[in-house]
Amino acid sequence: MKKIIISAIIFLFSTITFANIKVVTTTTVIYDLVKEIGKEKVKVDYLCRGDQDPHFLEILPSYMLKLRNADVVFKIGLGLELWLQQLIDGSRNDKLKLIDLSTDIEKKEVPTGKIDASQGDIHPYGNPHYWLDPENAKKMAKQITEVLSDLSPDNSAYFQKNFTDFITKLDSKINEWKTKLNPVKGKPILTFHKSWVYFADRFGLKIAGQVEPKPGIPPTPSHNAELISEIKRSNIKLILMENYYSDNAPNQLSKATGVKVVKVANAVYGQSGISSYIQMIDSIVNSLSNNL
Amino acid sequence: MKQILVLLTACFLAVNIYSQSNVNPDISLIGTFNTFTNNVKETPEYGKLNFETPSMELYVDGYLNPYSRATANIAFEEGEFHLEEMYAQILRGLPLDMQIKAGKYLVGFGKINTIHPHAWQFIQRPLFHQVFFGDEGFNDIGATFSFILPTETFYSNLDLGILKGDGLRSTHSHEHESETESDHINLNSPIFISRLSAFFDLDDYTNLEIGLNSSYGAHSKMNFNTLGDSSAEPTVKTLNYLYGGIDFKLKYKPNSYTALTIQGEGLMNSRDVFRQGDIGVNIPIEKSEKINTFGAFILVDYFFSKQFSIGAKYDFTFGIVGDEREFNTSSNDDKNKTHGISGWLGYYPIEETLALRLGVQNLSFKCDDRTQRDSETTVTLQMLFSLGPHKAHPF
Numbered sequence: 001m002k003k004i005i006i007s008a009i010i011f012l013f014s015t016i017t018f019a020n021i022k023v024v025t026t027t028t029v030i031y032d033l034v035k036e037i038g039k040e041k042v043k044v045d046y047l048c049r050g051d052q053d054p055h056f057l058e059i060l061p062s063y064m065l066k067l068r069n070a071d072v073v074f075k076i077g078l079g080l081e082l083w084l085q086q087l088i089d090g091s092r093n094d095k096l097k098l099i100d101l102s103t104d105i106e107k108k109e110v111p112t113g114k115i116d117a118s119q120g121d122i123h124p125y126g127n128p129h130y131w132l133d134p135e136n137a138k139k140m141a142k143q144i145t146e147v148l149s150d151l152s153p154d155n156s157a158y159f160q161k162n163f164t165d166f167i168t169k170l171d172s173k174i175n176e177w178k179t180k181l182n183p184v185k186g187k188p189i190l191t192f193h194k195s196w197v198y199f200a201d202r203f204g205l206k207i208a209g210q211v212e213p214k215p216g217i218p219p220t221p222s223h224n225a226e227l228i229s230e231i232k233r234s235n236i237k238l239i240l241m242e243n244y245y246s247d248n249a250p251n252q253l254s255k256a257t258g259v260k261v262v263k264v265a266n267a268v269y270g271q272s273g274i275s276s277y278i279q280m281i282d283s284i285v286n287s288l289s290n291n292l
Numbered sequence: 293m294k295q296i297l298v299l300l301t302a303c304f305l306a307v308n309i310y311s312q313s314n315v316n317p318d319i320s321l322i323g324t325f326n327t328f329t330n331n332v333k334e335t336p337e338y339g340k341l342n343f344e345t346p347s348m349e350l351y352v353d354g355y356l357n358p359y360s361r362a363t364a365n366i367a368f369e370e371g372e373f374h375l376e377e378m379y380a381q382i383l384r385g386l387p388l389d390m391q392i393k394a395g396k397y398l399v400g401f402g403k404i405n406t407i408h409p410h411a412w413q414f415i416q417r418p419l420f421h422q423v424f425f426g427d428e429g430f431n432d433i434g435a436t437f438s439f440i441l442p443t444e445t446f447y448s449n450l451d452l453g454i455l456k457g458d459g460l461r462s463t464h465s466h467e468h469e470s471e472t473e474s475d476h477i478n479l480n481s482p483i484f485i486s487r488l489s490a491f492f493d494l495d496d497y498t499n500l501e502i503g504l505n506s507s508y509g510a511h512s513k514m515n516f517n518t519l520g521d522s523s524a525e526p527t528v529k530t531l532n533y534l535y536g537g538i539d540f541k542l543k544y545k546p547n548s549y550t551a552l553t554i555q556g557e558g559l560m561n562s563r564d565v566f567r568q569g570d571i572g573v574n575i576p577i578e579k580s581e582k583i584n585t586f587g588a589f590i591l592v593d594y595f596f597s598k599q600f601s602i603g604a605k606y607d608f609t610f611g612i613v614g615d616e617r618e619f620n621t622s623s624n625d626d627k628n629k630t631h632g633i634s635g636w637l638g639y640y641p642i643e644e645t646l647a648l649r650l651g652v653q654n655l656s657f658k659c660d661d662r663t664q665r666d667s668e669t670t671v672t673l674q675m676l677f678s679l680g681p682h683k684a685h686p687f
Contacts, residue, residue, distance in 0.1 A: 049496060051547070052548070053548050056548065056643075058545070058684075058687055059684050059685070059686040059687060060491070060493075060686075060687050061449070061501070061687065062491060062493045062499070064440075064447060065440075065446075065447045068440065083684055086683065086684060086686070089361070089384075090686075092384055092389040092391060092440060093384075093389075094359075094385055117645065216642075218598070218599065218641075218642065244547065244548055245548075246597075246598065
């Protein structure tokens, strides 16, 4: 009997000591960063698949089930995941910590003055696509490290080491990406959605306009006509777009002007062969350097 | 009416006063405008383009505190304001992770009933809703207790509710041929509802939800002259009903631009009704009788190009849709039937902010007494707009 009690206590303590932190992330980019930092000490899952538009996620009960068992949920913030609160409410998990990874990010395109729906889907706190700048990924990884360390202080050193390793790896890649994109620096491109400002600023690309007439507003023939003039006038060679958007309008522009349409994943698992943040940026950089 | 106007005014004033605050509730407004024509010769609308009075739903919704939310939905329909819904929900902090919803609301019997008509893919309410719930759906006052069941691999939920019952009772006529004021006795008896639902991710792109529903209670209490003797003391009887329901929704959404939905619901009705029998001593004998009827619909909706949807729905119900219902008394909905076939084309130019729908519905009737009733076809053009931060509709 005594042995059983001792065994039970040992088992209980071992469970507590080695229990994984249960993490849910809104996007696959955060998912990958959490895996890099937490490795086997975390159990991580994501809500929005890499091939889905994170602006719009259907309110599925299975997402509530994921959040129900989680200790912490990480989000991009800045109004990207307007669907998240409904899922959290549905999960009924009153111990769930919600972490907004945008807190340390230097926000771009923060609107000034009154905003309304006539301006399209404007994000009132700034453009939320900051993860496409690898320097911001470092800030996200830092915050993830701090949160995981708070949740599991015993593993703090482990998380810190993983963070340092990741930053080393990422810094080396950033140099490589800069070198690759150096020849196309300053060249104008079009993007489909207004989501590439952080990436373009980091690597020196010039965004001359968007296929969407306003953020979130579907392309129109009159806007396409304006873009055709702009492509010719500014000698634009490339349209960069996320692979979950329809390429009908960009293809029309391509037919009219010869501009190349380059579809890329802006999330991990957004297309086959992209299973990490570094692979994702690699793929974007290669697409640009090969086509510009 | 006056109270609702005061409430409406208070809402706007509150927004104005606290406009700098970040604790404002979300306020949104849904507008609906219908034009239609039909082929029903005896109606004034026959063959003409008819414009309905626009209707409106004003939502006020927000957190009361970290644990609970409140929602009000004030509707303007057919030229009148009424309170469609007003309820509070305790979302977290309760034992067993229970959630409680209390107030006046659309009851969770099936999937469609809790969804407001502006969010349906189709235009006309399912036929069995009209017969068994009424034109406004199953809307009642009460409380529902909701539990997530401990199924690890899929989401399942159990809702148990107790309701005042007026939602069902008020949708039906309380008169019959021989009924006098004294025949009908005020009924103060709650009704009960339950819903068990399960949700499955079949793969990354396909989801299935199935639900089982029930509702039980007394729908009426009446004096019965069981002897058929006009001088005899009447006998008081309570008439009960039992609804059983099943629903499913299967959705295949391979990308942001296309979605195929197949959805269906059915309701089995077993209820006591008033019947007049043979002449007793000097008047007909009055008795209660159990009738068993049902209704169902199934629809297919295909969303394509992000902005267009096309769909079709088949409806069947016992009872004649559009007729005055005599739910509690001399109902004959166990004998008559209505079939409906409808189709629609929806255009959503920019997300859900604006929608245009063209719908056609054909109803055909089968009357037990061999009364010939022509089929009815209605063509409706509907415009909807959504102003403000309206909460996303769940799956």
